[in-house]
Amino acid sequence: xxxxxxxAATAALVPMAHxxxxxxxxxxxFQEKLAEDYGTREGEKLSxxxxxxxxxxxxxxxxxxxxxxxxxxxxxxxxxxxxxMSDQPGLDAIRSKSIGGMTLKGVAVDASGQVIGDVEYxxxxxxxxxxxxxxxxxxxxxxxxxxxxxLAEDVSD
Numbered sequence: 001x002x003x004x005x006x007x008a009a010t011a012a013l014v015p016m017a018h019x020x021x022x023x024x025x026x027x028x029x030f031q032e033k034l035a036e037d038y039g040t041r042e043g044e045k046l047s048x049x050x051x052x053x054x055x056x057x058x059x060x061x062x063x064x065x066x067x068x069x070x071x072x073x074x075x076x077x078x079x080x081x082x083x084x085m086s087d088q089p090g091l092d093a094i095r096s097k098s099i100g101g102m103t104l105k106g107v108a109v110d111a112s113g114q115v116i117g118d119v120e121y122x123x124x125x126x127x128x129x130x131x132x133x134x135x136x137x138x139x140x141x142x143x144x145x146x147x148x149x150x151l152a153e154d155v156s157d
Contacts, residue, residue, distance in 0.1 A: 020058060020065050020108075022051050027073045039083030046075055046137060050104065050144045057148035063155045065108035065116055075102040075143075076124065079136045099125045100139035104147045108155045117155035121147040 024047040026034065034043045050070055058064065077084075078100035080091040101124030108117035123143035125131055135141070 020054075020068050022054055022068045022070070024050055024070045024072065027071055030072055030074050033074075037084060037087075038077065038081045042077070042081050042083070042136070043072070046072060046102070046140060046144075049137070049141055050148070053141075053144045053148035054106075054151065057145075057152035058155070061152035061156050063152055065155055066111040067109045068106060068151070069109075070104055070106040073103040073105060073120075074122075075137070075140045076100045077136045077140065078125075078131055078138045081136055097128070097131050099128055099131060100137065101125055102137075102140040102143035102147075104143070106147065106151045108151060117151050119147065119151045119154050121150055123147075 026043060031043075034040050050072065054068060054070070076099065078097055079093055080088070080096050085091045085093060101122065103120075103122035105120040106117070107115060110116045121143065123139070123146055125139045131139070
């Protein structure tokens, strides 16, 4: 009985596995920014963050779309990326900061192919004095979380 209780408690702590297929791509303009300025590795980081935010938002809202397609239309970092610092040695990872954010578009589809959610969202900090983010993509991550929450709400409506 004790083993059964421990197994049930452990299962409750493990987050629900999300079955949605989440595809994340980039606009042509953002692909160029990644290749020429930010570094392609930064796109992978943003994609992983968006995927995690979507999975969390869908689980929290109790929705399970079959497929989700997201396009990162634009993103701006708060701190210099590794590529930017190697291209411009005068940049400082601690002292250099800027207004960041991200623009995303997402479409969620159910198993029958019906669009059940469609959201375009952008958020950029407007005041440099509010930029206290300690990470390169702090404001973009905030935009990603808000986007994921809105798409989950749109799917649940």
